[in-house]
Amino acid sequence: MPKIVVLPHQDLCPEGAVLEAETGDTVLDVALRNGIAIEHACEKSCACTTCHVIIREGFDSLEESDELEDDMLDKAWGLEPESRLGCQAKVQMKIWLLKFRVTR
Numbered sequence: 001m002p003k004i005v006v007l008p009h010q011d012l013c014p015e016g017a018v019l020e021a022e023t024g025d026t027v028l029d030v031a032l033r034n035g036i037a038i039e040h041a042c043e044k045s046c047a048c049t050t051c052h053v054i055i056r057e058g059f060d061s062l063e064e065s066d067e068l069e070d071d072m073l074d075k076a077w078g079l080e081p082e083s084r085l086g087c088q089a090k091v092q093m094k095i096w097l098l099k100f101r102v103t104r
């Protein structure tokens, strides 16, 4: 089963966490299901950047972003090459580990 490592975040997850995901889950949904309250102002409709996360390991374990997500990411504060919108980044079964940090 794919694992997602949430790197420590002062407010949301001070100790960090290791979470289990199912294929097709988004990073945001896995976090929310486990009580890690990443912001999601547009309710996961790819219309904001509040769910911006940066993938530190396992970037290729996610389905590729589409044009809409890329356009929205261009507006994100602190954009990095391995940035994703948590609500759009879906886990694929073939990879087992993904590490990310929350940007807010």
Ligand code: FES
Pocket (backbone or CB within 6 Å): 039, 040, 041, 042, 043, 044, 045, 046, 047, 048, 049, 050, 051, 085, 086, 087, 088
């Ligand atoms: S919650 Fe708005 S883009 Fe993800």
